[in-house]
Amino acid sequence: MPTLRPRVRAGPVSSRSRYPAPAGTREELTRLRADLVEAGYTTDHLAELLGPLASAALHRDQPLAARRVLHRSTDPAAVLVRLLVLGDAVSAEELSSALPRTGVEGVLQLGLAVPADPDAGAPGLPPLEGTCDLRPYGDDQHDWWVASDLSELALGGPLPTDHVLGVGGASTTLAAWSPRPQVSRVLDLGTGCGVQALHASGHADRVVATDLSARALEFATFTAGLNGLDLDLRQGSLLAPVATEQFDLVISNPPFVITPRRDGVPLFEYRDGGAPGDTIVATLVRDLAGVLAPGGIAQLLGNWELRAGEEWTEHVGEWVAGTGLDAWVIQRETQDAAEYAETWARDGGHRPGTPEFEELYAAWLDDFAARGIERVGFGIITLQRPLTERLPFCDLEEVSGPVAQPAGPAVLAGLRARTWLAEHTDAELLAVPWSVASDVTEERIGRPGEPDPMVIQVRQGGGLRRTVRLDTVAAGLVGASDGELTAEQILGGIAVLTEQDVDGLRAGVLATLRTLIADGLLR
Ligand SMILES: C[S@@+](CC[C@H](N)C(=O)[O-])C[C@H]1O[C@@H](n2cnc3c(N)ncnc32)[C@H](O)[C@@H]1O
Known part of the structure; x- marks a missing residue:
């Protein structure tokens, strides 16, 4: 008869997990x-x-x-x-x-x-x-298994602070948005149960996965072993375990939750790096340049604090400025101070209406009020170390609606298009015979009976589903972009037809042309 010997680790009950992480040969x-x-x-x-x-x-x-x-x-x-x-x-x-x-x-x-x-x-x-x-x-091509701590639904109460999270909403968001070029070395920073490292193993020769939590690394070791994968797992904070190395791709779902620093507010290792405000994400953005190989890409999720009268683009733009990296930051949503407090007071397993929940909720509201935070933004930060000597680009935009899933291929294509734009002059981009992508449709909106539309816009069916408003010159340019005539030749034709100065047309249309190329509406 088998011996029933449980491997129960003794220890404090409330803040530490009751059982050790699984392990096997x-x-x-x-x-x-x-x-x-x-x-x-x-x-x-x-x-x-x-x-x-x-x-x-x-x-x-x-x-x-x-x-x-x-x-x-x-x-x-x-x-x-x-x-x-x-x-x-x-x-x-x-x-x-x-x-x-x-x-x-x-x-x-x-x-x-x-x-x-x-x-x-x-x-x-x-x-x-x-x-x-x-x-x-x-995903489309793999069946894996992921080991983590039992979730809140199984535990039926507040989580211990060393809880190792399973695959959650943020994990799948990052996995869906990650660009996946075939590369040599990937870093998964804050690997937790190892989910991003699993994805990375499909398109990298070597995956290094780090975490501050020894328990998380034990789960990631089990996940990797069970799936027959060879991950290089290392313990340490942020970039410390890889400080002297370079990667082609860094992926991170970091502990970005903005948390009040006061007694009674637990520090959940899976979501909270212990730093004040949103500085953990700011620090990572600032330091990532040091571990990116030339042409290397980093992508991370983040929260950012929004103060009254401050644009999110200013705040996040400051993080990026001076890093020497290209940046493409997409804000997906914002929550007001109370919505954010509710989300994170509840997340550790505290039920609304209990004194513990009310105390946590108040702690968030007090912290935000004291520091003038009105809203919190959430989004996806994609960075790239330029391969050539040039000024880095910085594109900060809101994409709040649904996008084609997975969004990773659109992110990679958008990054490549922005890189091309940063490396080419206006004259060079006007010399290209652009063609309209097959998923683009045009909409003309006007008053019934009026011959001229009030609004002309082109809409992308796939990718990030962008909509770009066009003036009549840009609409003419897009309409004639069939891959045969260059943009310069089309503008020359429009100038003759409309009896306008071609220099003026060119100057007026360039910003729109760059947007259409960056977002993949023109290829
Ligand atoms: C939100 S979880 C992400 C887990 C997993 N990568 C995913 O996508 O689901 C954040 C992870 O960061 C780890 N972490 C917390 N502070 C850290 C630090 N200073 N340096 C590195 N990892 C840290 C946590 O232990 C946790 O595993």
């Missing part, structure tokens, strides 16, 4: 991987098993619908979701038939579960309950 992880494959523990199969209702509820951290569906199922993947996503107890028999190679003893040895009630004294093996979250995750 290469052979143990290979066996587990074979079991997970055979059990059909994939994103597609779970979507089928749960159905749209329970899947969506689970996504909102509501487990009840999933429990009702899975309770009736004999599918091995259902047993695994109950144990490793919901943190529920499953019988030893169910578990050994869901993971036949690993078995109950193997699961205990890996640290994925403990006996639900070791003192029960009933004959036979006691049921087991999950100690960590292990769930399938993938």
